[in-house]
Amino acid sequence: MKKIQKLPMKPMVLSAYLCAAVASISGIALTSIYLNSAAEIKRAKADLIEKEKVKTDEYAKTVQQSLSLIYQNIRTIALLPDVRNVDRNGTNVSEGGKQTIQQIYNNLGSNVDVSEVYILPASFDPDKIDQFTNEKEAPTLKYDELIVGGASNGVAEDAGIVKQPELEDDEYRLIVQQIAYFKKNYPKADMINGLNVPVISGQTVMTCDNSVFNKTLVEKDRQGLLFSVPYYDPSGAFKGVVSAIIRTDVIEKYLPEANLALTNPTYRSVVSTLDPALAAVSGNWVAKGQPDPTLDYSYAAKIDMPDPQADWYLWRGLPTDALDKSDRVQALVSSSHTSLGIVSALGLGLIILIWFVARYYLVPANSIAEALIGISEGRLEVDPPKYQRSDIVGRLASTVATFRETSLAQRASQEREEQNRRKAEADRLADQARAEADAAERMRIATSGLADGLKRLASGDLSFQLTEQFAADFEGLRNDFNMLIELTGMTRSSLRSPSTTFP
Numbered sequence: 239m240k241k242i243q244k245l246p247m248k249p250m251v252l253s254a255y256l257c258a259a260v261a262s263i264s265g266i267a268l269t270s271i272y273l274n275s276a277a278e279i280k281r282a283k284a285d286l287i288e289k290e291k292v293k294t295d296e297y298a299k300t301v302q303q304s305l306s307l308i309y310q311n312i313r314t315i316a317l318l319p320d321v322r323n324v325d326r327n328g329t330n331v332s333e334g335g336k337q338t339i340q341q342i343y344n345n346l347g348s349n350v351d352v353s354e355v356y357i358l359p360a361s362f363d364p365d366k367i368d369q370f371t372n373e374k375e376a377p378t379l380k381y382d383e384l385i386v387g388g389a390s391n392g393v394a395e396d397a398g399i400v401k402q403p404e405l406e407d408d409e410y411r412l413i414v415q416q417i418a419y420f421k422k423n424y425p426k427a428d429m430i431n432g433l434n435v436p437v438i439s440g441q442t443v444m445t446c447d448n449s450v451f452n453k454t455l456v457e458k459d460r461q462g463l464l465f466s467v468p469y470y471d472p473s474g475a476f477k478g479v480v481s482a483i484i485r486t487d488v489i490e491k492y493l494p495e496a497n498l499a500l501t502n503p504t505y506r507s508v509v510s511t512l513d514p515a516l517a518a519v520s521g522n523w524v525a526k527g528q529p530d531p532t533l534d535y536s537y538a539a540k541i542d543m544p545d546p547q548a549d550w551y552l553w554r555g556l557p558t559d560a561l562d563k564s565d566r567v568q569a570l571v572s573s574s575h576t577s578l579g580i581v582s583a584l585g586l587g588l589i590i591l592i593w594f595v596a597r598y599y600l601v602p603a604n605s606i607a608e609a610l611i612g613i614s615e616g617r618l619e620v621d622p623p624k625y626q627r628s629d630i631v632g633r634l635a636s637t638v639a640t641f642r643e644t645s646l647a648q649r650a651s652q653e654r655e656e657q658n659r660r661k662a663e664a665d666r667l668a669d670q671a672r673a674e675a676d677a678a679e680r681m682r683i684a685t686s687g688l689a690d691g692l693k694r695l696a697s698g699d700l701s702f703q704l705t706e707q708f709a710a711d712f713e714g715l716r717n718d719f720n721m722l723i724e725l726t727g728m729t730r731s732s733l734r735s736p737s738t739t740f741p
Contacts, residue, residue: 249604253596257589264585268578275574282570283561287535290556298539298552301492301500304350305543305550308465311342312355312480313435316469321480323472326359327370328378340381347384351488353447353462354382356409357469359478360417364410378478382447399452408443409483412464415440417479420468423546427474436546437467441507445483461486463507497555500541503527504548513557520555527551534561602631606638613642616649677711684712691719700727 315321320335331339339355346352356377368375416438423429424436442461451460466481486509489500499510503526510517510524520530529536533555541550561567602625609622622642625635687704694702700723708716 249596249600253592253600256592256596260585260588260592264581264588267581267585271574271577271581275570275577279567279570279574282564282566283534286561286564286566290535290554291537294537294539294552294554297494297498297554298541300494301489301552302541302543304489304492305465305541307350308346308352308482308484309437309467309543311346312465312482313433313437313467315339315342315355315357316435316467316480321357321469322477324357324378326361326378327368328357331379339379343381344384346482350484351491352482352484353384353445353449353488354380354483356380356413356481356483357478358413358417358481360421360476362410362414362417362478364407364414402448402452402455404446404448405444406446409445409464409481412440412443413466413479413481416464416466416481419547420466420476420479424468425476427470427476434544435467436544437465438545438547439463439465439502439507440505442486442509445485447483447485450485450487459485459487463489463509493552497557499524499553500550501525501527501538501553502548502550510553516555516557523555524553527553530555532558534558599631602635606631606634610638610641613638613645680708680710680712684708684715688712688715688719691723695723695726 318335318338320331320338324331339357343352343355346355357379358377362377363375366375367373419438420436430436440463442463444457445460445462445464447462448460451457462483462485464481464483466479468479469477471477489509490511493500493509493511496511496513497516499508499512501508501510501524506525508524512520512524516533517524520533520536523530523536527538527549529538536553536555538551538553541552543550562571602623605623613622622638623635624639625632627635683706687706687708691702691704703720703723704716707713
């Protein structure tokens with residue numbers, strides 16, 4: 239079974255620190271990219287909002303031009319001498335005056351698709367009977383020839399279309415209110431500053447223009463706005479109003495895109511092309527003529543009309559995600575996502591690389607280095623790590639194992655040599671000890687024999703000899719002692735013999 243090498247902690251701890259550093263740097267880079275991208279996107283949205291505001295102002299100018307055409311033309315009619323001198327039923331209008339008014343109406347119909355133009359006296363009451371006609375009072379003059387399918391335009395009706403009744407009640411009620419306003423606030427012409435003739439309107443009303451309604455039978459298709467200006471007699475007294483009616487679907491044509499609305503908060507009048515989803519969110523803000531704060535873009539451009547009662551606005555908003563879906567923002571978002579993805583991938587890749595290098599190279603290299611240091615310090619009892627790899631790590635591990643085996647062999651050889659040396663030394667010491675013991679024994683024998691001989695000599699015994707051999711160093715002493723005994727014996731014998739002669 240392959241021995242599992244316990245991984246040292248140092249390389250892994252180092253790799254953990256490095257990975258943490260890479261993660262921190264990547265986090266800082268990602269945060270920086272995100273914040274910079276967010277700032278760029280915010281600036282881009284601000285630029286887009288400014289451009290949308292400019293576009294809204296341009297739309298507002300277009301609508302204002304159309305409304306101004308209506309206003310300027312009915313103001314012109316109100317200033318015509320024939321109108322200022324007109325009687326209740328318009329019987330005294332000259333032929334030239336009629337042609338002038340007709341031409342103005344034709345221009346209105348051609349340029350802004352106005353449905354009708356009325357000239358009404360200050361005494362107008364649609365519920366009263368006109369003594370001249372013995373019918374309910376009607377406008378002094380009425381122009382509606384350009385209405386398709388109208389009573390007096392002479393245009394053949396489409397086959398299969400049932401002509402619906404033309405109802406003027408809503409128009410007349412609003413006109414009566416407008417006449418009352420002018421009577422109260424502008425009874426004299428000198429209250430008006432030059433050509434700045436006031437023009438007033440009101441809520442959308444059901445008009446008598448059924449040219450579209452006859453085909454669709456959709457109530458909205460005969461709704462419209464009514465604009466009125468006062469006219470005065472030659473003495474400057476308020477005499478009546480000139481009114482123009484335009485359908486709301488015509489006004490919608492001047493709103494070139496969705497999410498636009500012509501609104502008047504005072505009149506509670508809204509003509510819109512609002513997307514239903516946006517209308518559900520911003521309907522109240524549209525009615526107020528105010529930007530919707532919940533939208534990324536919303537703006538109410540004021541329409542310049544000399545209406546003393548109320549202000550008109552062109553309201554425009556964009557869906558919440560409209561700016562996010564713009565090409566510029568999408569490009570920035572895509573670039574941001576790409577940058578974030580690249581940095582994230584690089585950070586993650588670097589962390590994986592650090593872990594891989596640490597796990598598969600630094601850890602084995604550290605184990606090999608520790609084993610090599612241990613071998614160099616003589617710690618050969620631990621097996622070096624074994625890595626069955628063909629790369630440099632595997633080769634290093636194999637080299638260290640070989641180095642350990644060599645070191646073990648050298649150690650074994652040195653130990654054998656030391657054992658032999660110690661054995662030889664022990665043998666030498668034993669031989670030396672035996673030699674010393676022999677010498678000591680011989681010394682003992684020599685000294686013992688000599689001492690015994692001396693004792694016997696001292697006692698006068700000259701008949702003995704030291705026969706036991708002494709050590710080589712003392713053999714001469716034994717011989718000398720024996721000779722001394724012999725000489726001493728011979729001398730004693732001579733002294734005892736009578737024939738002995740001394741010189």
